[in-house]
Amino acid sequence: MVRLVIKNRSGQLLEHDGQSGISLMENIRELDDSVDAICGGLCACATCHVIVDHNWTDQLAQRQEEETQLLSDSACYVEKQSRLSCQILLTEDLDGLTFTIAPEEF
Ligand code: FES
Numbered sequence: 279m280v281r282l283v284i285k286n287r288s289g290q291l292l293e294h295d296g297q298s299g300i301s302l303m304e305n306i307r308e309l310d311d312s313v314d315a316i317c318g319g320l321c322a323c324a325t326c327h328v329i330v331d332h333n334w335t336d337q338l339a340q341r342q343e344e345e346t347q348l349l350s351d352s353a354c355y356v357e358k359q360s361r362l363s364c365q366i367l368l369t370e371d372l373d374g375l376t377f378t379i380a381p382e383e384f
Pocket residue numbers: 303315316317318319320321322323324325326362363364365
């Protein structure tokens with residue numbers, strides 16, 4: 279299990295035991311007030327936007343250009359901290375990963 283610390287869209291702080299080997303989005307989409315992920319992880323919608331705690335940004339694999347392009351169109355884009363949760367593979371070394379679900383934009 280990979281412990282996730284999440285601030286959801288209602289401002290609640292949640293702890294969730296995530297499963298490694300699948301994306302962060304797949305781990306969190308069923309939680310209350312979480313990501314919508316309407317494209318299902320195809321890097322095409324940006325509704326799985328999360329803002330990663332600054333202590334964790336360097337521990338994630340770098341963004342691909344496609345991900346950066348989608349995120350930079352968002353009104354709540356935070357240059358170093360914004361990520362598409364569907365593009366993050368959850369691994370055991372991310373135990374304790376802390377992030378905020380970005381506000382809904384549509
Ligand atoms: S689920 Fe659509 S971009 Fe991540």
